[in-house]
Amino acid sequence: MFNFEDYTVTKAKRVNQALEEAVPLQYALKIHEAMRYSLLEGxxxxxxxxxxxxxxxxxxxxxxxxxxxxxxxxxxxxxxxHDDLPCMDNDDLRRGKPTNHILFGEGIAVLAGGGLLCLAFEHVVSKTVSFSSERVVRAIAELSSVVAGWVKRVGGRADDGSLELGETGGGSDEDVERVRIYARRIGLLFQVVDDIVDVTMSSEVLGKTAGKDLVSYMATDPKLMGVNNAKKFAGELVAQAIEELTCFDAAKAAPLYRLAKFIANRDN
Structure with missing residues (x-):
């Protein structure tokens, strides 16, 4: 029987180790320290x-x-x-810890965010060596769309779905499209649930400032449709995401099925 907790804990540890190796403490020391502070653990x-x-x-x-x-x-x-900076959301708490600019200062935080963004593309080009060049280019195109979405979010709100995707390991175009749709659904689901818990949970539970979206007059789903309707919408997104997995082997799809349920039911 598939053990979701063991799966996610094991994968998270391996990702953390890979990130440790990808972003070592080096020159410029303070900037890399700030990058690692927000990237690793938590x-x-x-x-x-x-x-x-x-x-x-x-x-x-x-x-x-x-x-x-x-x-x-x-x-x-x-x-x-960058979202936490005073010129943006002006938040001082993230994952239960002081935000990057609170600990390192605004200047270092700006450089740390920019450094991670640059390093991200260097990393995918230099370390993705087992795929064809065509597949790597497709992955970079997907990642570039993520950054474009991030820029749009500066002025409002972007669909985070592409952020979940990356590039798959040998799937057909049809497989990739199904995964892309699944990713978009759970990306939107993540945002809807994030907006719900923002107005229903405390800062201690969230690990960030509760009610921040409403205070900032952001167009959150609970504000537009009410908490109950937002929860109903979240349920619909889960069903739509899971529908995209039905054509795949059930055992291989189990982690993604459970991840959709996990995102829907999270409280922070």
Whole structure:
């Protein structure tokens, strides 16, 4: 029987180790210290685990997906560092710890986020060596769309779905499209649930400032449709995501099935 907790804990440890190696303490020391502070430990690595699970779904191995999984985590962390800045969301708590700029200062935080973003693309190009050049280019195109979505989010809100995808390990175009749709559904699901817990949980539970979206007058789903309708919408997104997995081997799809349920039921 598939053990979801063991699977995610094991994958998260391996992702963390790979990130440790990818971002060592080196010159410029303070910037790399800030990069590692936000990147390592404390995160759930959900996006990275989804990348690995998608690769395994179509017959690939964890090692093939790890460079892209790390790259996705770098891009995501860069977005969090910059989102928390005083000129953006102006938050001082992330994952239960002081945000990057609170600990290192605004200047270092800006450089740390930018450094992670640059390193992300260097990493995927230099470490993804087992795929054809055509597949690597497709992966870079997917990742570039993530960054484009991040830029759009500066002025409002972007669909985070592509952030979950990366590039799969040998799947057909049809396989890739099904995984892409699944990823978009759970990406939107993640945001909807994030908005729900923002207004229903305390800062202690969340590990970040509760109610921040409403205070900032952001167009969160609970504000637009109410908490109950937002929860109903989340349930619909779970069903739509899982529907995309029905054509795959059930055992290989189990991690992605459970991940959708995990995202829907999280409280932080």
């Amino acid at each position: 995160g759930k690595y959900v996006r990275s685990i989804v990348c690995i699970a998608c690769c395994e779904l179509v017959g690939g191995e964890e090692a093939l997906a790890m460079p892209i999984a790390c790259t996705v985590e770098m891009i995501h962390t860069a977005s969090l560092i």
